[in-house]
Amino acid sequence: MRLLYVEDSKTLRETVARGLRKAGFTVDVAADGSEGLDAAMASVYDVVILDVMMPEMDGFEVLQEMRKADIDSEVLMLTARIAIEDRVAGLESGANDYLVKPFAFDELLARVRALVRRRYNNQSSSIEIGPLTIDVGARMATFADREVALRPREFDILEYLALRKGETVSRIDIHDHIYDHAAELKSNAIDAAVCVLRKKLADAGVPELIATVPRRGYRLAEPVSTAKSAATNPSGS
Amino acid sequence: MLRSVTIVLIIVYGLGSLGVYLLVKRFLNHQFEDRLLHELLEAVEEAEVEPDGTVSFDFLELPEGAIAPAFEDVTEFVQLWNHQGETLHRSVSLPESIDLPRMPTADGKIKFHKLALPDGRRLRAASTSFQVAVEILDEEDLVTAEEQAFIAAFDPDAPENRAHLTVTESDAALRKTLTVLALAQLFVGLLITLVTTLVMSRLVARTCRPIDNLAAVTAAIRPSELGVRLPTDNAPEELLPLVSRFNELLDQVERALHRERRFATDISHELRNPVAELRSVAEVAMIDPGDGADDDDAENPQVIYAEMATISKRLGSIIDVLTDLHRAQAKAFSVDLQKCTPEPIFIQSIESLKKASVAREITIDFSPPSGGADEFVTTDPNLLRSIIDNLLGNAIAHSPVGSTVECSIDKNRIVVRNPAVSLEAADLEHLSEPFWRKDAARSDQSHFGLGLSLVDAYANLLGAEVSFDIRDGKFKVSVVLPTGDPDEAKNL
Numbered sequence: 001m002r003l004l005y006v007e008d009s010k011t012l013r014e015t016v017a018r019g020l021r022k023a024g025f026t027v028d029v030a031a032d033g034s035e036g037l038d039a040a041m042a043s044v045y046d047v048v049i050l051d052v053m054m055p056e057m058d059g060f061e062v063l064q065e066m067r068k069a070d071i072d073s074e075v076l077m078l079t080a081r082i083a084i085e086d087r088v089a090g091l092e093s094g095a096n097d098y099l100v101k102p103f104a105f106d107e108l109l110a111r112v113r114a115l116v117r118r119r120y121n122n123q124s125s126s127i128e129i130g131p132l133t134i135d136v137g138a139r140m141a142t143f144a145d146r147e148v149a150l151r152p153r154e155f156d157i158l159e160y161l162a163l164r165k166g167e168t169v170s171r172i173d174i175h176d177h178i179y180d181h182a183a184e185l186k187s188n189a190i191d192a193a194v195c196v197l198r199k200k201l202a203d204a205g206v207p208e209l210i211a212t213v214p215r216r217g218y219r220l221a222e223p224v225s226t227a228k229s230a231a232t233n234p235s236g237s
Numbered sequence: 238m239l240r241s242v243t244i245v246l247i248i249v250y251g252l253g254s255l256g257v258y259l260l261v262k263r264f265l266n267h268q269f270e271d272r273l274l275h276e277l278l279e280a281v282e283e284a285e286v287e288p289d290g291t292v293s294f295d296f297l298e299l300p301e302g303a304i305a306p307a308f309e310d311v312t313e314f315v316q317l318w319n320h321q322g323e324t325l326h327r328s329v330s331l332p333e334s335i336d337l338p339r340m341p342t343a344d345g346k347i348k349f350h351k352l353a354l355p356d357g358r359r360l361r362a363a364s365t366s367f368q369v370a371v372e373i374l375d376e377e378d379l380v381t382a383e384e385q386a387f388i389a390a391f392d393p394d395a396p397e398n399r400a401h402l403t404v405t406e407s408d409a410a411l412r413k414t415l416t417v418l419a420l421a422q423l424f425v426g427l428l429i430t431l432v433t434t435l436v437m438s439r440l441v442a443r444t445c446r447p448i449d450n451l452a453a454v455t456a457a458i459r460p461s462e463l464g465v466r467l468p469t470d471n472a473p474e475e476l477l478p479l480v481s482r483f484n485e486l487l488d489q490v491e492r493a494l495h496r497e498r499r500f501a502t503d504i505s506h507e508l509r510n511p512v513a514e515l516r517s518v519a520e521v522a523m524i525d526p527g528d529g530a531d532d533d534d535a536e537n538p539q540v541i542y543a544e545m546a547t548i549s550k551r552l553g554s555i556i557d558v559l560t561d562l563h564r565a566q567a568k569a570f571s572v573d574l575q576k577c578t579p580e581p582i583f584i585q586s587i588e589s590l591k592k593a594s595v596a597r598e599i600t601i602d603f604s605p606p607s608g609g610a611d612e613f614v615t616t617d618p619n620l621l622r623s624i625i626d627n628l629l630g631n632a633i634a635h636s637p638v639g640s641t642v643e644c645s646i647d648k649n650r651i652v653v654r655n656p657a658v659s660l661e662a663a664d665l666e667h668l669s670e671p672f673w674r675k676d677a678a679r680s681d682q683s684h685f686g687l688g689l690s691l692v693d694a695y696a697n698l699l700g701a702e703v704s705f706d707i708r709d710g711k712f713k714v715s716v717v718l719p720t721g722d723p724d725e726a727k728n729l
Binding site for chain 1: 506514515525548
């Protein structure tokens with residue numbers, strides 16, 4: 001998932017971004033409000049983490065401009081201001097969550113993941129695709145109680161396709177949500193990554209899940225046999 | 238209020254009524270005694286010795302209704318005694334069984350006294366002793382030889398011609414008058430109290446209505462709603478000064494509370510940000526410890542430790558400055574006032590900040606004192622150094638790169654002037670407030686917004702005056718140092 005972190009404190013910006021990347025997110029950073037707004041306008045982000053007190057434009061102003069421009073990214077406000085009215089102002093201006101500094105990195109991570117789930121209407125921290133379980137928190141895919149060994153980028157693609165289960169996802173979408181700005185991709189990089197992912201899933205015995213939609217992209221769906229079984233026995237027993 | 242007014246009224250009226258009653262009583266008593274005295278003297282004048290040796294009263298022969306009373310009714314009596322105490326005359330109406338009290342006095346002296354008859358009647362009596370005169374007969378009156386001989390031989394000073402007289406009169410009318418007066422006063426008093434209470438209660442209610450309204454508005458004021466002010470439109474003229482003063486007080490409280498809140502917010506922000514950084518650096522390092530392969534890599538433990546040390550140092554600086562500020566404001570600093578020249582201190586400060594000024598390509602233009610180097614001020618050199626360090630440090634940090642900071646000493650006045658990039662005249666009043674910064678985002682982590690607060694607090698300790706000014710695009714800070722005797726300054 002792709003995040004934008006707008007923070008004027010260099011230490012915090014770099015440290016938190018590093019932690020988020022380590023947790024599997026693709027993170028872009030901006031050092032002030034106007035730079036953050038430019039980035040939010042230019043790319044699609046699942047979650048924007050906004051510091052409130054920043055030079056140029058404060059977090060509330062950035063958020064208002066984002067909402068005016070119909071940017072529907074989930075927004076987490078991050079601030080040292082602890083007054084209730086500040087929290088209310090943040091939430092009323094369109095923020096989806098509010099976190100006060102100093103925060104535990106794990107809490108930030110949990111809130112970001114919750115916002116991602118909310119964005120894709122996923123209630124749980126794991127996604128079930130037929131016999132395959134994708135644990136977003138642990139960043140692990142398991143099939144028949146055995147872990148499927150995937151590299152981070154392959155897991156990112158699988159997670160993103162799983163979150164948009166049943167939808168056709170374009171290569172541009174995958175690029176926008178998985179790769180950061182700094183990455184310079186070869187034209188077939190995404191196709192190659194999906195190909196490797198399919199192979200690894202097949203090697204683990206997972207039935208074919210990822211279908212290619214010609215000229216449009218990829219779609220992840222449950223295997224036909226599993227889907228039928230689930231339809232005839234909703235309780236799963 | 239109503240109760241106290243009523244009580245005061247009752248006390249005042251009660252004392253007044255008592256005074257009036259006593260005055261009236263005294264007046265009526267005097268009148269009564271005057272009348273009794275008059276009757277007594279009339280009786281004395283009318284008493285005479287007859288040629289046959291008896292004593293008679295002429296008024297007994299006066300027609301009824303004459304001035305002198307007949308002493309023959311049921312309340313007015315007279316009794317006359319000779320020098321031996323034998324009764325010479327007594328009112329016929331005086332019961333046989335009763336004798337009036339005989340009270341011999343010196344000549345001309347009158348005794349007043351009260352007495353009660355056995356039948357319950359209460360009387361007042363006047364008694365005196367006197368020499369009874371003989372009747373001087375006119376020539377045309379027929380006088381016998383015995384009478385003429387008696388008159389010729391009569392000795393007016395003879396003891397046997399001395400008599401004692403007591404006259405009485407009932408004081409029932411007087412007592413009745415006084416009783417009526419007392420009752421009337423009591424009744425009027427009750428009436429006045431009742432009417433006053435009613436009138437006062439209405440008056441007080443009407444008078445207090447604006448106060449009640451103000452009290453209601455005041456009660457509605459909460460610490461979180463200090464923007465409320467008492468209405469002055471309908472306030473009575475008498476209450477207007479009070480309302481205005483109260484509103485001014487609310488203004489002050491609101492401003493103080495605002496400053497307090499901002500201080501709390503600012504200090505919270507100043508501390509929360511580095512703590513957040515420190516925590517994030519530590520927690521992310523735990524997730525991603527790195528392998529130390531690359532010295533410049535952010536994941537290198539040495540880099541992380543250095544970063545944590547930098548943040549901790551910044552936190553420590555904030556705490557140090559806050560502690561100094563608190564101690565200075567609480568006057569808990571020991572101040573060593575002495576005569577010294579500020580020039581060497583200024584030069585030391587410039588030297589110590591050379592690195593910072595060079596880094597920002599700032600030129601420090603120092604003008605030494607025009608009157609020579611022997612201009613003394615009374616100050617603590619260490620605190621003065623801190624003041625100058627803060628002023629110069631601020632000027633260097635906030636001036637545009639490559640600009641010039643001007644410093645000068647003129648007698649006991651120190652001036653630091655630098656280009657004002659974003660500062661405006663409206664900002665001047667906030668400059669001494671702790672944590673105030675022009676940049677609301679508080680992004681500059683090398684300054685906390687405490688420098689000028691410290692300068693102000695130190696200047697207070699030294700008895701110096703600090704002033705700020707913006708003119709021609711330049712921000713100027715002036716510090717006027719005292720020049721008096723250090724020993725006298727210490728005693729202040």
